Amino acid sequence: MDIDAYLDRLGVARPAAPDLATLRHLQERHLAAVPFENLSSHLGEPVVLDEEALFGKIVHRRRGGFCYELNGLFAALLRALGYDASLHAAQVFRPDGTLGPPLDHAAIVVSLDSADWLVDVGFGRFARHPLDLSAVEAQRDPDGEFLVLDAPHGDLDVLLDGKPQYRLERRPRPLADFVPMAWWQTTSPESHFTRSLTCSRLTSQGRVTLSGGKLIETVDGVRNEIRLATPEAIRAAYRVYFGMTLTRLPVPPGESPLTDDVPQPDTALT
Template identity: 60%
Template structure:
C-alpha cells in the first residue's frame, strides 16, 4: 500500500493521517473504521470471488466502498496501519462455539499492533470492542461498547479473549501472513457448514448503537433497546445503500429462497 492508497483509505473511514503513531491515534483509527466500514458477507451471496490480495481488498473496501469479513477487513486494516508506521502482526484465532469449544485454526484473523505496548486490534468480528485491548494486561478492560473484556493465558501459549466472562476467541501468538488464511477463507465462503454461507448479513456500528440487516430483517440496537422489522424485498437495495453505504446492482441470494 503506497501513501496515496493509504490516504484514500483514510478518507474512506473519515480519518486523517496521524501525526504520531501512538495508542490514542490507533484507538481513533479503529473506531472510525468500525463506524464507516460494515462487517458483511454479501460477496458470498452475490457469487463474487473473495480475494485476499492487497489490490483486491483495496478495490473492494476503498474503491467500491464495500465491507467484508475478518480476513478482508483486518487484513486490509493491518496493511494501512503498517503504511502509517505501526508494527503489525497478523494473528490466527479460533472462535468459540456454544459449549466453550474453540473452532478450527485460522477461523479468525485479528491484529497485534505495537504502540507503546502490544494491542489487540479487531475491526472484523462484528459486535466487539470499539477500542483496542492491551494484550499484555490480564485485568478487566471496560470498553465503550458496554462490554468488559479480559485477556487470559490459554494452553500452549495462546491467549483467550473474554467478553463479560465468556470466551470470544483464542489467539495464537505466532505471526502469520495473509496468504496463510486463504484456505480457511475459501472454506468459510463456500462450505454449507460455514455460518457465513447460510444467510447474507451486513452490520455497522453507529454513534448510538448498531444496525444490522440479516436476510430481510433490519435490526437496530441503541439506548432505546432493540427494534426489528422485516424489509420488503423491493426495498432491500435501498436499505443497503442508505443505511450502510453499500451500493449493489442486484440482491444477495438467500439459500433456499425461490424467485
C-alpha cells in the first residue's frame, strides 16, 4: 500500500506512532474526507472487494464507497501503520427493531492499550471517534451518546442515543467473507442501496448529503435542503462538496437520466 498517498487523501501527515490519539484523528479525518456513497450501484459499476481495486477507487479516483469498501481499505491502512486492526461483521437493526441478515455491515475492531476499540468509517452518521467495547457506561461523542451492551452468543449491541444501531460479532473476518453480501447489496432490488442514492460526509459543522438532485446541509443541528435542477448544478455539487468530477451522473431509482452523455468511467479531480 502507498501509505503516503492514502494519508494525503485524508489530509494528514504520517503519524509518529500507532497510538489512540492518532487513531481518533485518522477516523475523524476519514469521515470528513472520504464520503459514504453508493454511486456504483447507480452507475453500473462493479464493487470489487480487494485492496488494489479499493485503493484505486478511493485514493486515486477520489471516490467514496459503502461499509465493505471504506472499512475494508481503512483497516488495511491501519494495519500498515502498525495497528492491530481486524474486520468484524455486524447485523444492522431495522426501524422495527428486528435484525438484518448476517454480514449486513462490516466494521473495524482495533486492539490497543489493552482494550478493543470499535472504529467505523462506513456507516454514515455514527461515532466520530473510537468506542471502547469494554466500557459499561455510555460514551459521549460529538455525534451522540453511544452505549455498548452484551448480546446473545457473545456479540455486542451498539446503541446511539438509546436506539440500537447494529449487533457486532466478536470474531474477526477476512474481507473476502463480505463479497457475497456486497454483491447482493449492490444488485438486489430488495437492497436499500439499489432503492436509494446517497453521497454523504462529515463536515466541521455537521454533515452534507447529496441524493440525486437534493442537497442537504446540516449546520450546527439546523437542516437546510435545496433542489438542484440541472445536471450542471449536480455535477458542481459533487465536485465542490465531495471532490469528485463525474463524466456522467448516477440515476436515482425511478427517475430518468438528466443527461444524454455517453456513459464513461468517472475521473478523479486533479
